[in-house]
Amino acid sequence: xxxxxxxxxxxxxxxxxxxxxxxxxxxxxxxxxxxxxxxxxxxxxxxxxxxxxxxxxxxxxxxxxxxxxxxxxxxxxxxxxxxxxxxxxxxxxxxxxxxxxxxxxxxxxxxxxxxxxxxxxxxxxxxxxxxxxxxxxxxxxxxxxxxxxxxxxxxxxxxxxxxxxxxxxxx
Numbered sequence: 001x002x003x004x005x006x007x008x009x010x011x012x013x014x015x016x017x018x019x020x021x022x023x024x025x026x027x028x029x030x031x032x033x034x035x036x037x038x039x040x041x042x043x044x045x046x047x048x049x050x051x052x053x054x055x056x057x058x059x060x061x062x063x064x065x066x067x068x069x070x071x072x073x074x075x076x077x078x079x080x081x082x083x084x085x086x087x088x089x090x091x092x093x094x095x096x097x098x099x100x101x102x103x104x105x106x107x108x109x110x111x112x113x114x115x116x117x118x119x120x121x122x123x124x125x126x127x128x129x130x131x132x133x134x135x136x137x138x139x140x141x142x143x144x145x146x147x148x149x150x151x152x153x154x155x156x157x158x159x160x161x162x163x164x165x166x167x168x169x170x171x
Contacts, residue, residue: 013042016111027111034105041096041104041112049088051118056081058122061168085171089133095131099133104144109146117143121153124160126168 017039020028031037060077068074072135096104104112120140123130130137143149150157 002150013046013115016042016115020111025111025112027109029108029110037105038110040110042115044096045112045116045119046115049085050090052081052084052088053119054122057085057169057171061126062163072124082171083165089130089136093133093135097139100138101135109143113139113143114140114164125163125171126170127160127164128170130171132171 012064017028034130055066056077060068060074060081068077101107103109103118117140120136130140
């Protein structure tokens with residue numbers, strides 16, 4: 001069920017899987033071991049990273065309906081999320097993208113990259129700097145080179161531009 005305009009990522013992951021399967025997309029490998037790795041990566045983004053990144057760090061700063069009831073609780077939520085996000089980013093940098101992997105699951109883009117990069121992109125709304133996570137930054141830059149990336153993200157990029165210059169708590 002959607003509440004307060006939230007988009008549940010578990011539904012988006014299921015939709016990605018369904019559409020990729022229906023279209024016989026190479027972004028969702030047929031090989032069961034490769035497919036399991038893609039599913040694992042999508043579940044990692046959904047179950048671990050997104051909760052702290054989205055609901056802990058980004059959304060409480062952007063959307064009034066995610067602001068905590070008092071300033072102390074609000075500041076505590078963001079501070080706690082900052083530390084958790086640093087841990088998750090290190091895992092993404094040192095585990096998922098280690099060894100110069102071009103994409104999350106290897107040298108070919110998969111639906112895990114589409115989902116993961118979409119989740120990562122919300123950090124751009126508060127202008128997070130990923131310089132301490134070079135593998136993550138390299139991966140994001142690689143995904144952004146995909147055909148139609150700019151066109152697909154045109155509205156998002158406008159939203160990001162509207163948040164420039166504001167004071168944000170970031171990683």
